[in-house]
Amino acid sequence: MTTASADAHGHHGDHGHDHPEHLAHHFDTLEQQFDSCKLGMWAFLLTEVLFFSGLFVAYATLRANNPEIFSLAASFLDTKWGAINTVVLLVSSFTAAMSVRNAQLGETSKLKRNLLITLVCAGAFMCIKYVEYSHKYHVGLLPPGMEHSMFNPETPYIPHGDHTGEYLELQAHTADMTPAERVHTMTTLGRFFGVYFFLTGLHGVHVLIGMGVIGWVLMRANRGEFGPDNFTAVDLVALYWHLVDLVWIFLFPLLYLIH
Amino acid sequence: MTEHAHDSHDDHHGLGHVLPVKLLAGVLGALIFLTLLTVLTGTTYLYGFDLAVALLIATTKATLVCVIFMHLKWDKGFHAFAFIGSVLFVGVFLAYTLTDTKQYQDQIRDYAADTAIDSPFAQPLPDPPADHHHAAGEEHAAGEEHAEGDEDNH
Amino acid sequence: MTTTTPDVHYLNHEKGFKSWFWTLDHKRLGVMYMWSVIAAFILGGIFALLVRMELMEPNGYVLENAALYGFSDKLSAADLYNHFFTLHGAIMVFLVIIPGIPAALGNFALPMMLGAKDVAYPKLNRFSYHLWLTGAIFFVMALVTKGLDTGWTFYAPYSTSHSDSAVIWATMGAFILGFSSIFTGLNMLVTIHKMRPDGMTWFKMPLFIWAIYATAVIQILATPVIGIALLMLTVERTLGVGIFDPALGGDPVLFEHIFWFYSHPAVYVMILPAMGVVSELIANFSRKPIFGYRSIAFSSVAIAIFSFIVWGHHMFVSGQSDIVNVVFSALTFSVAVPSAIKVFNWVATLYKGSISLDTPMWYALSVIWLFGIGGLTGLWLGTLGTDIHLHDTYFVVAHFHFVMVGSAIFSFIGGIFYWWPKMFGVMYSEGISKLGCAIAFIGFNMTFLPQFVAGSHGMPRRYFDYDPQFEVYNYWSSIGAMVLGVGLSIALYALVRSLMGERKPAPANPWGAVTLDWQCTSPPPPHNFDHAPPVDGPYDHELVRWNDELNGYEPVDPVDGDPNLARMGSAKTV
Numbered sequence: 001m002t003t004a005s006a007d008a009h010g011h012h013g014d015h016g017h018d019h020p021e022h023l024a025h026h027f028d029t030l031e032q033q034f035d036s037c038k039l040g041m042w043a044f045l046l047t048e049v050l051f052f053s054g055l056f057v058a059y060a061t062l063r064a065n066n067p068e069i070f071s072l073a074a075s076f077l078d079t080k081w082g083a084i085n086t087v088v089l090l091v092s093s094f095t096a097a098m099s100v101r102n103a104q105l106g107e108t109s110k111l112k113r114n115l116l117i118t119l120v121c122a123g124a125f126m127c128i129k130y131v132e133y134s135h136k137y138h139v140g141l142l143p144p145g146m147e148h149s150m151f152n153p154e155t156p157y158i159p160h161g162d163h164t165g166e167y168l169e170l171q172a173h174t175a176d177m178t179p180a181e182r183v184h185t186m187t188t189l190g191r192f193f194g195v196y197f198f199l200t201g202l203h204g205v206h207v208l209i210g211m212g213v214i215g216w217v218l219m220r221a222n223r224g225e226f227g228p229d230n231f232t233a234v235d236l237v238a239l240y241w242h243l244v245d246l247v248w249i250f251l252f253p254l255l256y257l258i259h
Numbered sequence: 260m261t262e263h264a265h266d267s268h269d270d271h272h273g274l275g276h277v278l279p280v281k282l283l284a285g286v287l288g289a290l291i292f293l294t295l296l297t298v299l300t301g302t303t304y305l306y307g308f309d310l311a312v313a314l315l316i317a318t319t320k321a322t323l324v325c326v327i328f329m330h331l332k333w334d335k336g337f338h339a340f341a342f343i344g345s346v347l348f349v350g351v352f353l354a355y356t357l358t359d360t361k362q363y364q365d366q367i368r369d370y371a372a373d374t375a376i377d378s379p380f381a382q383p384l385p386d387p388p389a390d391h392h393h394a395a396g397e398e399h400a401a402g403e404e405h406a407e408g409d410e411d412n413h
Numbered sequence: 414m415t416t417t418t419p420d421v422h423y424l425n426h427e428k429g430f431k432s433w434f435w436t437l438d439h440k441r442l443g444v445m446y447m448w449s450v451i452a453a454f455i456l457g458g459i460f461a462l463l464v465r466m467e468l469m470e471p472n473g474y475v476l477e478n479a480a481l482y483g484f485s486d487k488l489s490a491a492d493l494y495n496h497f498f499t500l501h502g503a504i505m506v507f508l509v510i511i512p513g514i515p516a517a518l519g520n521f522a523l524p525m526m527l528g529a530k531d532v533a534y535p536k537l538n539r540f541s542y543h544l545w546l547t548g549a550i551f552f553v554m555a556l557v558t559k560g561l562d563t564g565w566t567f568y569a570p571y572s573t574s575h576s577d578s579a580v581i582w583a584t585m586g587a588f589i590l591g592f593s594s595i596f597t598g599l600n601m602l603v604t605i606h607k608m609r610p611d612g613m614t615w616f617k618m619p620l621f622i623w624a625i626y627a628t629a630v631i632q633i634l635a636t637p638v639i640g641i642a643l644l645m646l647t648v649e650r651t652l653g654v655g656i657f658d659p660a661l662g663g664d665p666v667l668f669e670h671i672f673w674f675y676s677h678p679a680v681y682v683m684i685l686p687a688m689g690v691v692s693e694l695i696a697n698f699s700r701k702p703i704f705g706y707r708s709i710a711f712s713s714v715a716i717a718i719f720s721f722i723v724w725g726h727h728m729f730v731s732g733q734s735d736i737v738n739v740v741f742s743a744l745t746f747s748v749a750v751p752s753a754i755k756v757f758n759w760v761a762t763l764y765k766g767s768i769s770l771d772t773p774m775w776y777a778l779s780v781i782w783l784f785g786i787g788g789l790t791g792l793w794l795g796t797l798g799t800d801i802h803l804h805d806t807y808f809v810v811a812h813f814h815f816v817m818v819g820s821a822i823f824s825f826i827g828g829i830f831y832w833w834p835k836m837f838g839v840m841y842s843e844g845i846s847k848l849g850c851a852i853a854f855i856g857f858n859m860t861f862l863p864q865f866v867a868g869s870h871g872m873p874r875r876y877f878d879y880d881p882q883f884e885v886y887n888y889w890s891s892i893g894a895m896v897l898g899v900g901l902s903i904a905l906y907a908l909v910r911s912l913m914g915e916r917k918p919a920p921a922n923p924w925g926a927v928t929l930d931w932q933c934t935s936p937p938p939p940h941n942f943d944h945a946p947p948v949d950g951p952y953d954h955e956l957v958r959w960n961d962e963l964n965g966y967e968p969v970d971p972v973d974g975d976p977n978l979a980r981m982g983s984a985k986t987v
Contacts, residue, residue, distance in 0.1 A: 026532075035335070035607055036534075036603050038338070039337070039602075039603050039606055040534060046341055046634060047633050047636070051638070052641070053353075054641030054671045055641060056349070057670070058671075060353055060356075060357055064357055064360070079298060090294065093290075093324060094283060094287040096328070097278065100278075101283070143655060144655045144661045145655065145661060146653060151655075153380070154379075155379070156384075167384070167387055170384065175383055179380075179381035180375040183381055184371055184372075184662075185380075191655040191663060194661075197654070198645070228274075231275070239329055242325075242328050249320045249321050253313035256301070257301025257302070258310075344634075351722060352638075355725065358734070358736065358737055359670065359733055359734050359736075371662065
């Protein structure tokens with residue numbers, strides 16, 4: 001999206017003349033250019049909403065048909081980390097909104113500070129995700145097709161040493177089930193973790209892309225490019241970042257808070 | 260700084276609306292409060308309304324982000340219309356698919372029950388090896404190999 | 414004054430490979446899209462001919478000579494057939510029809526129709542084209558590595574767990590092409606919203622623009638869903654997330670839901686712009702304002718919206734539940750209404766029109782016939798009861814070829830013939846072009862009408878061999894395919910020939926159209942217009958008149974200093 005040529009030019013300078021400095025040749029006015037960029041970004045956000053929808057559909061059908069297994073599965077996710085990550089993203093969304101304001105008012109130093117906080121929060125989010133992922137990897141809570149997964153239907157992985165907590169819980173929980181029930185429980189749990197990793201992974205990729213574009217805007221802010229007439233890039237990146245936040249706002253209760 | 264926000268609207272070629280800091284901070288406060296609330300309601304038994312309450316809170320949070328942080332309240336009406344439209348399409352997508360999968364779950368369960376016997380999960384889950392330096396057994400051997408190769412496999 | 418080609422125009426103002434590859438000019442991108450799509454069409458066409466060769470008689474050529482091709486037995490030879498029809502379908506859908514009109518003709522003509530200098534995001538536009546090329550490379554990689562045998566629909570669990578062909582190359586290719594399509598749609602949507610000149614209200618836009626607008630809505634809202642479906646499929650195949658594969662507890666019908674949530678609207682990504690082209694052609698070659706302008710415009714938008722709520726009619730026999738089947742079947746009929754509105758309006762426009770039968774009009778008239786058949790047979794398939802019988806038979810194959818090829822591709826070719834003089838500043842030989850159209854039309858009907866019969870008698874699609882009772886239909890179908898191939902080759906020859914040897918320069922306005930794309934020179938200057946041209950109704954044909962010397966049309970009341978610009982305002986509006 002940021003390839004829109006319109007926002008790719010220079011320092012803010014004089015305007016109101018025949019052809020302002022950061023107005024691309026094929027637009028007539030700055031307003032037309034700004035509106036076009038905004039509309040394009042919103043159209044892209046619609047695309048993102050629909051892009052995630054496929055996974056939400058997979059999640060919803062799985063959950064609607066197996067509510068009891070979902071509450072079991074969610075007990076293996078750490079609500080504390082999920083809640084902390086939610087707050088981290090909310091704060092970053094706030095600083096992103098603030099940086100739009102700073103850019104609009106031409107407050108360059110505040111703009112740089114707020115963009116930096118946004119970037120740091122995004123990094124913190126990814127670090128916390130790494131902690132969660134590596135724990136799940138060690139205890140074998142992985143998608144069923146993976147070798148290291150305790151739900152692998154060919155050769156289930158059996159954790160050992162310090163990593164048996166979740167496994168023992170599951171062993172006790174399924175001990176008295178009929179074979180069919182146990183198979184159903186284990187395969188459905190596997191699919192839950194498939195969906196969990198896919199949803200959070202795809203969201204994580206969006207966070208990484210977001211870090212890239214925030215870093216890019218920060219670099220341009222360092223060069224003092226933004227001001228009252230030229231804040232489109234900050235605005236668009238902030239819109240994208242809010243969407244990343246929106247997705248997480250739904251992922252958090254849907255994945256971590258089930259019982 | 261916060262006070263001239265509305266005036267500055269016209270100074271900027273109508274390009275955008277500047278939001279006051281107080282409003283943004285207020286929204287952040289509300290969002291964090293709602294996060295704590297959803298943790299609270301999410302860990303309490305709500306007589307089967309858990310999901311509804313969780314989604315209600317999430318939707319409220321999402322609305323706040325859209326309307327204030329994303330400037331929808333002051334933006335072109337078309338953007339809000341399009342965004343709501345896309346959410347409606349997602350709703351259609353979900354509604355049909357959910358209605359449908361609910362209908363044929365029994366068949367899937369029957370199939371699963373018939374084929375369950377071939378699964379390793381038909382047997383109770385075996386005990387994990389007590390100590391991975393001494394215990395024997397096929398699964399364990401496999402496990403040890405993975406433990407050593409953790410980083411590589413990642 | 415005789416017709417001459419301007420000295421400097423968008424084709425020659427910069428030279429060299431780089432000036433084309435890194436261009437930001439929507440016209441150059443449109444032309445490159447067109448040639449790329451034609452190349453992909455030839456590749457997909459070769460696979461189509463291979464399919465028809467194999468089916469010409471029972472126990473076809475490759476089967477019969479399995480040993481000659483190094484196959485140990487007939488069954489492994491038969492697997493080659495799976496690759497033929499899969500690659501035919503995948504290439505034609507993802508590389509040809511979906512980008513065909515919106516990306517090639519849309520890019521070329523739409524900004525000019527709006528009197529704009531370019532699309533809203535020229536760099537994004539170039540990026541879309543580069544994505545198209547990348548996607549095409551992925552498809553070629555699938556082709557040269559292990560081929561592809563899943564069918565273009567990539568149904569799970571065969572594609573996720575069983576096929577050993579190059580599924581990931583193909584799904585990732587389609588994923589990339591999807592984003593190419595999304596960015597094109599996004600660009601068109603913003604361009605239409607924000608770049609219209611003063612005076613061009615929504616209801617003074619040419620109908621082609623309405624059609625591209627409706628298409629853009631679908632591209633933006635539906636295409637990401639195929640993106641995620643194919644990504645899920647790829648991840649399922651590599652990591653085994655267990656969403657689709659029943660061996661891991663997954664639900665293969667879910668894949669079909671997610672796949673068709675996009676792929677049904679995608680059908681309208683193919684047909685809506687085609688309808689837009691036909692609307693332009695019918696109005697301009699009848700020299701009459703189009704009948705029912707607003708109803709055609711609204712029907713485009715209605716089709717775009719309805720397209721999202723009918724996807725389940727592809728899944729009547731998939732194991733989808735009865736309730737959903739009934740609902741989808743009922744809703745499917747709703748699409749017939751706006752589609753029929755368009756056809757009736759075209760026919761009503763012809764009535765008492767001053768019809769000139771130039772080549773583009775031949776294609777437009779063919780489309781009315783072919784879309785009529787394609788559309789009406791769609792109703793049989795939307796009806797739950799008959800669909801159970803006809804599902805997955807050659808009836809379906811014939812139906813969607815009438816729509817996808819007979820309507821979309823014929824419109825695409827008609828559009829190429831229509832805008833060719835503007836693109837390259839040359840006129841083609843009407844005789845050869847009409848011959849090509851006539852042969853292609855006959856060949857097309859010969860190929861696919863027998864397939865309706867074979868299908869209704871129960872011949873299943875995608876089979877490498879068949880019962881001898883179907884031989885006569887398949888024989889004529891295969892002959893027809895070759896005739897169709899000959900006809901399309903003649904059409905291509907007519908176009909290429911016009912560029913070779915002694916060129917016949919095209920006037921600025923050879924067809925007497927009054928949309929703005931005809932109000933600059935042929936070929937257009939690099940930036941189209943110095944100032945936005947004056948705007949009035951897109952079908953006020955009395956604003957231009959024939960000029961023998963020009964061998965084309967000229968404005969009745971030209972704007973000073975520009976003999977191509979017509980002064981507007983005198984004519985009544987639509």
